[in-house]
Amino acid sequence: MFESMPALLGAGSADVLPTTVGPGWLWLVPILALAGCVACGLCLAMRVRTKAPAWIVVGLLGIAFVLTFMGYSGWDSASAQVVKVFEWIGLSWGDSAGQSLSFNFGFYMDGLSWLWMLFVTGLGTLIALYASEYMQGDKGYARFFAGFALFVFSMACLVMADNLVLLYLGWEGVGLCSYLLIGYFYKKPSAVAAAKKAFIVNRIGDLGLALGLFLTFVTFGTVQYDELFALIDQGVAGDMARTPLSEMWQTWAIPLLLMVGAFGKSAQLPLYVWLPDAMEGPTPVSALIHAATMVTAGVYLVARFFPLFAFEGVPHYALWTVGWVGALTALFSSTIAMAQFDIKRIMAYSTISQLGYMFAGLGVLSTVGAASHVFTHAFFKALLFLACGAVMHGFAGQLDLRKLSGLWSVPGWRIVCVTMLIGCMNLAGVPLITAGYWSKDMIMAEAFVTPGGQIIGWILLLTAGLTAYYTFRVFFRVFVGPVSFEPGDEHHDDEHGHDNGHGGGGGFHPHAPGWAVNTVLAVLALSSFAAIGLYFTDKPNGGFVGNLVGDSTAGYVTPYGHHGADDGHDDAHAAAEGDVRFVLVADPPAHASGDATGGDHGADGTPDAAHASSGGLILGMDPHKAMYYISAVVGLIGILIAAVLHGPLGMGGLGLGTRTEAARSKADELLPALGPVARWAQHKWYVDEFYDFLLRTPLRVLSHVFHAIDKLLVDGLVNGLGLLPRAMGSALRPSQSGVLQGYAAGMAGGLVLLLVIVLIFM
């Protein structure tokens, strides 16, 4: 049977990560989170009004983080630790393969799991600490932390699971927590609607995952990762005949189904609609769940099943879809972000956009890039959200960037401003000094050298510029410039005493963040920078994330070997492991053979040749290097435009400094008459013309179009999903007329119709 397999696959199971028995105490990590949930539940029942729930959760999550870190330190890299806690389901209905269904409550800890667990527990602790202050005084304090802890528990199950069923459990669990926490302010109808929307859209994705799960079980006869990946590695299905996977349609169908699940959870086109609305939840929830952790579960899922996604010898429909959808999502949502005024919504769209980057990265086989971006994004996006949250909290719910300005100069807000700047720099990809720049570049560079990925690369590059623009638009509008703000109309349930907020800026005193918020922001800001350091440590193996991904299911199918000088991460590792073998279908033969001829690693050895055949040179340079320059330039241009249009360089100019709110608002309007601005400075017209007709109009139109598509088509689709059953129900409702004989007629008619069916098919 082996002759039917590609020669490359002949290496046998040696390529699977060897499994070792992990530390038995690892179950404490999820259980601590669950204990936190139970404790908060008790607090809720006992009507505890103090901050005890917060401290319990912070403490327990902190311990969980420490335990995770200990476990990670004790992890023998290049192996997957398996911890079996107890057997959950053990059924068998025969002796042969596939005639049993068993799965454990157990953990499979390879690099991917460790990476995710580290930032899930770490960020979880930090954000819980933040929330301890942010949510202070809210009536549902204990309820919030119960949901929060339950989320961490579910996420831990999802990430640590050693089988698909437990993953599915965690998957649904995080969805439920997300639903409960989005609907946390249940008095707001919009929050309830958003919660429902999130849940239902996620159900569509979950349906894909569930079908994928079943199909996996049908195909492989097991849902346990270790057995599953061993089979995939051997390239055979789990039936008696050991059918080669390359001959089975399931091999490409399973990834497609899993992909649908991933799209739902990670808010990709067209299932992204729930995420912007999800911002109705409390900001810490947005930061943790809807920016840093849960939404990356889709990336995790694809990375986890990467061996199947990139399985050689079958069409890679799923991988290509992932790449293209990711790229388009990135572009699409960044254009929408440009037209928004609500800073949390901007962050939400930017999250979707960045998730698009990650998927695009996966699609172009850069699992390391995707994982790196997940990692850095987790920090800086959490940071951005928390900073926004601090602003929102301080200004009584004001999130409109037209109504906030110059926070830099407001006393007590300096830390928020500085951290916000750091976050924005990361998101915008300010070259060299920000982690976001490196991780984003990793994806783009891979895209350009991947055959067929150039267009994705260009899209991502364009998106990078747009990202830089809208990120700094927020920063310049809100934090720089003259002090001017208008408090929101939201009265928190807490007793902070902002009830005089309605009187405009005059009587309103923004409530500067306290120590917990500032500490968390500072720690996150430092971490965002420190994340760069992590890339450059242990360089031969591609840095911290590269190492981790290399020692996981995502890395054991390492894609192309080719890398720029500065982060030759997975390459060397891959070379050492000797398993560079999966190539895209679209790969030209030359490249494939280069890779295929017995671990020679043509791509690695002669990168230029390989790239010449596939991607060609850009600016006479190796695409990687070129990309570093190009993306740096693009990013800086974006920032520059933002500065011109919204910041110190624009409008009134640096020295003029007397711009009014009205003028700034006008700048965002599409009105051809720009009024006062035109009169101020003639020479600014060029900028404005350029802005209006060459840049802004098309972009506004584009974003309007996209927005319309969003509202009409995608939203409509989702609403339609609800509408169709309702319409069917309304159509069927007359059948339930309440008249006895009407029912009897229905029964008789049904009998006749079914007998006709029998007559036809007999």
Next chain:
Amino acid sequence: MHLLADSMVMGQVTLAHYLLLSAGLFAIGMIGFLTRRNLIIMFLCTEMMFQAAGLALIAFSRYHMNHTGEVFVIFVLTIAAAEAALALALVVLCFKRRESLDASAWSELRG
């Protein structure tokens, strides 16, 4: 009684006669159930459908030359009697409340 009794063996064509009659009674019973609005007549129609089944059972019993079908009919009669007892009690109860035997009078629950 042997004047009426047919030959010992019932052939397939004779069986077809009985089945046609039985199916006819069943269909007429169903039509009656759907059209008549008097609760008592409606129930009478279900009795007719039961009777149709009974006739088929007797015919099959003869055809197969065993008596299980006849015994089945005894039980059908039992159930018909039990159902009739309950149905009539229920009809009386309903009549007391609405002073009408109209089935359509009972259509508050709907949707």
Next chain:
Amino acid sequence: MDGLIHPALLYLLLALGGIGVAIALPRPKFSPQILGALIAVGAFGGLFLILGLKASERGELPNFNFYIFAIIALGSALRVITHPRPVYSALYFIMTILSSSALYLIAGAEFMAFALIIIYAGAILITYLFVIMLASQSPSEQEPGTLSAYDAFAREPVWASAAGFALLALLTTMMFRGLPEMGPRNQFDSDALLAQLPGKVDTALSMEGLRGFELTETREGVSAVDPAHQQVLVMVTDVAAFNGSLEHSERVAVLFEPGARAVAVGDVAWAALPEGLGVDNIENVGWELIAGHPMALELAGIILLMAMLGAVVLARKQIELGEDEKAQQVINLGGGS
């Protein structure tokens, strides 16, 4: 056998019957019920006629009485659903039951025929009549001879007839198609039953003057051993099987010496079976009921008990508190003294 009735003819006549029923159902204004009934009965008559022709072709024409009672049964069934007065409907239903019982008789189910008359026509239908009398508004209050609105006309006669006759068409199509495919028939086992009715054998033999036999069941029938004459009487239930050379199918008694292993034709002394040594329908049914379905019999008893209880519970005064009691109840609930 597939060609019992040509499908086109079958469906045509059924459609005619459907139209007839639809016409016959009572309507508020113009209601040519007689015409409809005639059409419907005519259609059914046509079907039976065709079947009868087919039967005479094959030489298995049913008893002529069958046709009479079949038409009476169907006609009165039609009248049950078309007659606007409930009492008449019930009476016509009794008519249906009576003709059904005649058909039972024709099919040789004597016990069930009479049971049907006693139980159904006698007991159940009388209850119906009683309830109809009880529950109908007395006509004297209103103008005599008027009907309740719900009795006066039928609900959706056309659609209901269409559905009913479509069902009939499907049923007959499939049943006629299924008839020739039916499995081989079981043998009439009433003679085998003799084996299990030793008392009956004993009585019959005594009546024939064959006394003093010890009766024992064997596989083929009953062996009656005459100790004095060292003879064994075996009643063979299936002579053809007992000896392939015999073609007639009377039941015979075979007398032969005890201990004989094989029975050759020459060794057999044939004697006619005593008169009365057969099993009646009622004995068959009784045996099938008691020996075959004893637990079902118990179960039927439980169901009847349940039905009795149910009827009592339903028919007695319900818990409907009067106005005073309701007021009292409110005070009780609210006051709680």
Next chain:
Amino acid sequence: MMSLATQGMVLFADAHPMVEKITHLHAEIVLFIATVVVMVLGLSHNAGMRRLCGGVSVVALIVAGVLGAMTPDMAHMPMPGMSGFLKVVIAAVGVLLVLLIEGTVDRAYENTVRKTGVFDGLRSTRGEFYAFMLFSLTGLMLTTGADDLIWLFLALELTSLPTYVMVSISTSRARGQEAGVKYFFLGAMGAAMFLYGFALLYGASGTTVLFAPAGEVSIASVFASNGLGAMGMLGLVMAIIGVSFKIAAVPMHFYTADVYEGAASSVSAFLAFVPKLAGFAALILLLSTVGWTHGELHDSLPDAVRIVLWVMAAMTMTVGNVLAILQKSVKRMLAYSSIAHSGYMLVGLIAGPGNGGLLAGNGLAAVLFYMLCYGFMNLGAFGVLASLERAGMGGESEEAETFADIRGLCATNPLLGWTMVLCALSLLGFPPLLGFFGKLFLFTSAISAGEILLVVVMGINSAIAAFYYLRLVIASFIDEPTAESRAFGVTAFGSRVAASAISAASVVVLVLAASWLMGKTGDAVAPSPTQQVDLTAVDGIHATIAPGGAEE
């Protein structure tokens, strides 16, 4: 000379299946005795004695459950262990149903009696109500072990006839009677349909015995040797359609919502479990006579039957779900969802016991397991409604019914609120609750049977179900209590609350035992090792007795 005496004995034993059968019926006998006891107790003048009814029923059910667990396997059945297993399930759920039904009928009257001390035997319906319930449960247990068409017919009727009475008398409002009339009349029509089907099955096979030991004639053996034929097919399909009235499958579903809404909540809970289980047991038995060996791979029902069930399953799921979305009344919504759940379970019936190949999901085990899950979660949801009441017109209390009535339940009554949330999530199939495992099992079996399209329909329907189950969650967990919903207090009958809470707890706790339970259901439908349809046996029956006279 042969040993005539011995042979005679053997013949006699053969002729009396009663002796043999009665060893399988201990549980039913105990229940029937308890029924009679309860009937008599309910007429007592002593209020204490009258209140014993519930206790006696519970004890009897527990004893019946234990006896049911000890029921010997019925070797001649295609699934010898099914009856014993189901009896235990019935007893377990039955106990909860008894607890839930406490106080259903004569609250107002009991209160009057309590105040005045005057007993009017004519107007008490307390004992009888329990009696009807036990009658019905007895019938249900008998259905699970039916090996004869007559038996099956009687057992099904014994299951359903008492429920007609229960619905009619469960409330004194007109709605109860309307529900009773609809249920009864349509039920009688359904019964006529399956009776006609039974008659045709008898006609096609010449016997009413469904299953018999190898070598004896039964419907299963005749069908196995002669094929189904058009007559058998017609009979089987009519029987299936008629019986599907009990499980509320399309096109026999029309009564469901009206009846569930009109009856008291506790009776609705009863209706959603008892007749439904009876229907599924009957369907499993009926389908077993033809077996799932007709496909190309010997792995499916005969085409026509499969397609009929397919259409019914798809329609049932869809109709139930889309109608459930539109409801304002929780009871009606649960009724429609009950239709939908029947649709899911029909998928398991189509899948059948599997062919033992790769991933042999056993659809029948899945059906039984799902029925078990459904029994608990549905009972919990109805139980919450039955546990909430407010003073209504005329001193009679009203039960909670609409979504508005349970708004903010988690805040006003956390126990009931969380019961509702858990049961709703479980009904939705939310992991890791019990309902999830039920669906998982059904999905797996359907996929292994190759019914991919049906699985997709089922998946879509599960997604649609989210719309209305979430409304339950939202109403009880997220919505604020209103004055209207605050008017509802917890009923005086603590056992109802206990029954609901126990159901919700089971939904959570049984998850840990899910594997064990699945194993049990798997055993329950494991085919009999001796049950091979002996093709030669049938010929043997018709073969004439070989000449040879008296044998040795």
